[in-house]
Amino acid sequence: MTWLLIILYKSVWGGIAALGFAALFNVPVRSFFHIFLFGGIGVFIKFTLLHFNFNIALSSLAGAVAIGFLSIPAAHYKHTPPLIFYIPAVIPMIPGILAYRMILGLISLTGNPKVATYGATLSETVNYGLKVVFILISLSVGVVIPMLLLRKESVKDIKVPFTRK
């Protein structure tokens, strides 16, 4: 069960990373705790699925969709639009390392690469690049999927159980 502990540890850091962006975006103070929680949940889902060998884009999508769904009741409860929760919360899932490797690959491809290693560098770069693109699309589309599925213009029109009026 050590993997679970490691993922929980990472989730806490994921929540903290979300809080950093919350401060940067000047969110209302009352939404801090939910942003921390959702950031952690997103990271937890992503890394858990990755542990069970799911595709990285799909794992990120699952995390983002979960955050999107959770943002709707939170928006009701805290009287604030859902984007205030989901934007800071998905940012910790952005694949920084992969993007960095892609850029390094692009740089070495634009230089004067050795013929022997060109093919390997090219395929690595394309692989990293595609992953980055698909993860970014998954994250951005994932958080709005709940709103698309519920087909309402505003969260106020969605009936959420157990909320105060």
Place this chain on the structure above:
Amino acid sequence: MAEIENTPDVEEMKEMADVLLKTGTLLMSAGANTGRVRTTVHRMAEAFGYSIDLQISQRSIWLTMLNDHGASIFTIVRVTPSHIINFRTISGISKMSWSLFEEPWSIHQLRDELQRLEQLPRFPRWLVLTLVGLAGAGFCSLADGSPIELAFTFVASFLGLYVRQEALKGGFNPYVSVYFSAFTASLIAGSASKLGLSDSQNHAYVTSVLFLIPGVPLINSFSDILDGNVQNGVTRGFVGFLISFSIALGILTSALIYQF
């Protein structure tokens, strides 16, 4: 074409249009997606019994007041102030637009409320810097960084954001500010590898710049495109791309110095 007579009715309409545009531009500059700007402004107009049409772009909003037959009475434009993300303003405007339906507001009340929302306080600088530093450490931890690397990323992100704020204050172009910031952060975090405190993966170095990620432009870009506001979506996507490019340039400059 006949001139519009400045009857009291039209005067009132102009005042209303001004308040509506003020709301729209404020939302846009605070980082709301186009769909939200559109629905909020329409909702407010509806609450006051006016019908309007909107054209929203990244840097300006056009508003046309319509008469009962759907014909245009007049059109006005307002330029959007520079985009500085402020979710507290978005939240406040959302609350305000809903409360219009519960109690009657006068235009003056609306104007005062907008004035207040525009000048909402931001978090103290030290708190933002600390939290963003911790966010940097969080990113490093997500990338399997060791505790020492986490500490380096904290300092790097903290000082990186400080440099960005100072550069923006000094009137630098936003992209140039991002470049300076990414360069500073990666230069500090990269020293961990040079001091032998980091393994070959350079976790601290890579993750120190992630606090600069253009999350709002990138996510809003996709929500705009899905909403059918393709033009704004493409614009925002390109802004996000340019910011990412500035980050890459900053990190590559320090790579050149450190010979990574």
